[in-house]
Amino acid sequence: MKFLHFLRHNIFLIATIIAVVLGIVAGILCRSLKPSSDAIQLVQFPGELFLRMLKMLMLPLIIASIIRGLGNMKGSSAGKIGVLSMVYYASTSVTATLIGLTLVLTIKPGAYSGSSTTDVSHNTAMVSSLDIFLDLLRNIVPDNIVAATVQHTSTDTRTEDSSSSRSAFMNDTGNSTDDNMINQPSSTRTTRLVDGANILGVLMYCIVFGVTLGQLGSYGAVVTEFFTVINTVTQNMIKLVMWYSPVGILFLITGQVMSTNDITATGQTLAIYIATELAGYAIHSLVILPGFYFIFTRENPYAIYSKSVQALLTAFATSSSAATLPVTMQCVEERMKVDTRISSFILPVGATVNMDGGAVFAAIAPVFIAQYNGISLPFGDVIIIGLTAVLSSVGSAAVPGAGFAVLLVVLQSVGLPDRGIAYLVSVDWLMDRFRTTVNVAGDCLIVGVVSHYTKLPPRDSLETQIELPREEQGMLESVLV
Template identity: 65%
Template sequence: MESGGSSSYMKEDSSMEVNGTNSSIVAKKTVMVDGTNILGVLTYCIVFGVMLSQLGHRGSAVTQFFTGINIVTLKMIKLVMWFSPLGIMSLIMGQMMLSDIMETGQTISIYIATELAGLAVHSLVILPALHFVLTRQNPYTVYIKSLPALLTAFATCSSAATLPVTMQCVEERLHIDRRISRVILPVGATVNMDGAAIYAVIAPVFIAQYNGINLSLGDVITISSTAFLSSIGIASVPGVGFAMLMLVLQTVGLPDRGLALLVTIDWLLDRFSTTVNVASDCLVVGVVSRYTNLPPRDPSPAQPMLENDMV
């Protein structure tokens, strides 16, 4: 089997006679094929964006050009979304007719359990541990006070749509300075995509196992690196993790057989991934606030006027 990625996998069968009996020997080897260097493209785009931001007004023409492309692309995506239910239904029905219903259900159940376990370990163990080490504060208190933002993230599947509620929670409930929250949270809604990165790592492993492909250590490292770089610049909109998955699959040369199964449950797992993203943003704001010594805010000009009027 060969695909458009950087590597593919194939098996060769050969027979030989041992002690008068024929035995079959299966030898597996990796064949390098031509494909797009997705990891290199992502690295170039990140560096290009950083350099463009440093140009200031001199890079405004390039920024406006890519802004126009982004607007046109969004309009095209809206057009495709009108026809997506029919296409998704066709993919799912075709996959169900080629597969055993009971076996497919068990496979999907194991995948869902694995995905939720990864998100749970990351959000309930790793992130709280890092927050406690850096701030010496209870991280679960942050989760409780940020509960409205977490519920909104679960309902909307969008970190950007949850941003106003997240700001309200960290400013009013966690008492974080607005000068910190208004800088960190918008950046985190775009850059800090923990849940999407976890999805982009677990899903390719599922696709590989579904197609009977054994991933090497180098493939796992490539998948993790691509998922990390993709999560930095990915849009904070519903279903964006599935687009990231396509990039990761192309990077390691995995086939797209089995993606139809992931489409059926993407609406559910995307909600949990977005919730993890927002929870991570709230913890990051607390860490930045802990190590940021901002001067006291200047009193608003209206306040002295009111005091003078009272005198």
Template identity: 80%
Template sequence: MPVACNSAAPDSSCLRPQKFKYNKMKVLQFLRHNILLISTLLAVVLGIVAGMVCRPLKPSSDTIHLVQFPGELFLRMLKMLMLPLIIASIITGLGDMKGSSAGRIGVLSMVYYASTSIVATVVGLTVVLTIKPGAYSDSSTAYISHNNAMTSTIDIFLHLLRNIVPDNIVAATSQHSSTVTGTEDGGSYSSDFLNDTGNSTEVNMTNQLSSTRKTQLVDGVNILGVLMYCIVFGVTLSQLGRSGTVVTEFFTVINTITLKMIRLVMWYSPLGILFLIMGQIMSTTDMTETGQTLAIYIATELAGLAIHSLVVLPGLYFILTRKNPFAIYLKVIQALLTAFATASSAATLPVTMQCVEERMKIDTRISRFVLPVGVTVNMDAGAVYAAIGPVFIAQYNGVSLSFGDVIIVSLTAILSSVGTAGVPGAGLAVLLLVLKSVGLPDRGVSFLITVEWLLDRFRTMVNVASDCLVVGVVSRYTNLPPRDQSETQSEPLREEQVMLESELV
């Protein structure tokens, strides 16, 4: 017969069931609050395992396409929500701030972006010049001409200015400005972002024919132009006070609706991530055949990314905030996993914004301005890649770069990483552009394409992690005043927005 517990002085036998029940409730509560994160982790593991198991079966291209299709739908959903989220979040974030607060946030974030991009380029150059991964090849020296280096660098700078100030804001949602080159003998124009031929022929004398340049619109969202328009629109709206209440309320509702749509998409994300990774592994060529040179290149780039993301960025964050940077990484691990699966910081933006606002508890007026800008401007990993890639190609082709060439590579890497679309494969376009800036051949680029799918995912993770740390730094040095309800939204609308967004946790 069990002995009744004395509530006045309970013994250990009485406390044990209560402690077990309490621990069980804590575990269930943890699982309930982190079910999406746990599902995503399992999806990544299952995707890798399933891909490795199916590789020996040598699936056909049609089979691989069908396997990747659920993941393709996930990517399309995220990209569909990216543009309305950027527009609504920036306008509502700036619309709730005074002009001085918006200016302070803008200056802090841009200074931080510029500083980390410069440091990332230095890290990339230091690693590649120390390890010299291209020196392990048996390539012979090729004749290289550097006459067009300065012109290409100028073209990059002009690209940025043209895209920052679009002549048609509607067209900017689907097209961006680019320069194409051709010859005066009537030959066809070729884009700046040329495809790698994969052959081993030496560089010919391209300067014998005078070239001409032509600016035209090409497919692809002009994120820089859209950002600039929304920033100016939001700052102007914040200065209208009560006169702009209707417009602010409109974009606030649009933002809330978009966040609820993101919540629906995120419940599909584990399935999409699983098939994305599985299909990519199934379609990858055998990397063991690529040889020692490519293995050393992979180690070089991963070393550069690791130094920047695990030493430089955390160290800078700790110095500026006196807080543990790795705690931030743990809070945004959902966004980091999504970045690895999608290889797109732009597509990951909805998840990043949710993690920053709900787990890091960052003021939405800061996150909804800094994060969309960071998706385009803050490309630290792209700067590391743009510094390592050209030097590797030079070493691979037996070309000795002068100090001036290294400076041009650094400058071009920084400029080209700013404004690069946060989509899969954008890093390759940056690499080709930097190669042109110093007149290097594209021989060897096809050698790198075999592992681009993997390295691009690590670069995206670094970019997203850097965005989250930037938000923390800006929040530390920005004391925003409370929202003035009389000049922005009505109280019922604000309460309704808070209630809707609280459901996203």
């Protein structure tokens, strides 16, 4: 009976673990068949559908959960939760960056490449930390909330040789110009909208909307109830998707392993780099984050991990904190028994802002590139890499492949070449999964910390009116499922 009870309450977890193992084994076996690109695409297609389902539900879940949670919360409680979470996010991001820099400067994985560097130069910075910071603020305060659901702001810097543009002037005037001035490159900054949801802007709008709605009292009850129903409907749609999740995860991992070019050769070339990055993730997620949690709560942090295994495995399979968000919320609210008013605010924000895994990567990868190209970085450039890594990881999209967009920005911030980046690309399909798992693990722990320090009062009569009655919500869920 106990075994059947365990199976019934952990069916999704067991199915997910089996799917991950079968996906890796099937991918390795199918590689021997030398599948074509069309075959790989067909194998990955069921997994692609799974990702699309999760992403489809991400935005409604974020909007409904934040507005519902803050609408049911008093202003002082919302402010306390916001301050606690932001301080915690900033602390862990800085710590993750310091861990990455310490490891890469100590181990020096790029120094083992033995590559020639005679044709590599250290260029002047193309992207400043100021540009990154301003883009972050622009995305936090979008000028069009509808456009923010599909586009975000990005600043591009292009460097052009000014000698060609001035040659005509010299020929016409017959005047000579200082050679240094002639050869000095000129940079042009362009701020534009690019494809990709501006989750930061949507979050900020929903937070302000929810806090304002909570201050309206009974006047805002109807609106809060509307978003409560939207949240309930979305959660039950997520439960339907979760029945498909083992199949999607199986084909996602199988297709990814099949599409990898040469696992053996790549592993030999980048073994030290991979070990360095994995060491950073392990130290941060198994020592630093649990240490923070224990210091703040005096409770066992690994108990949180055991209750969040389903979310961690989904994060590893999808490589997306945003796509994993529905599963994370389900684990936190149902298994950790965290107040939904807290999880509804913390988790959507954390899925966008809390990118500790990305911070470790953004600190290690640029220094590895410099070491690979034989470039000695001064202390000032190391500081710039650290600052840029923190800012870029906060503003990066919570989707697969976003880490390399961050890396390119950090490389440009100190004028490093991109020679050697292809090696990192070849293993990023694997490392990105570990980064995402670290991010989701941090989200689960921060919910526990904030919940420990935020003792929300029981819902008063007004909040009870706003929330769906328990029997009515049960009837709604039974109809939907």
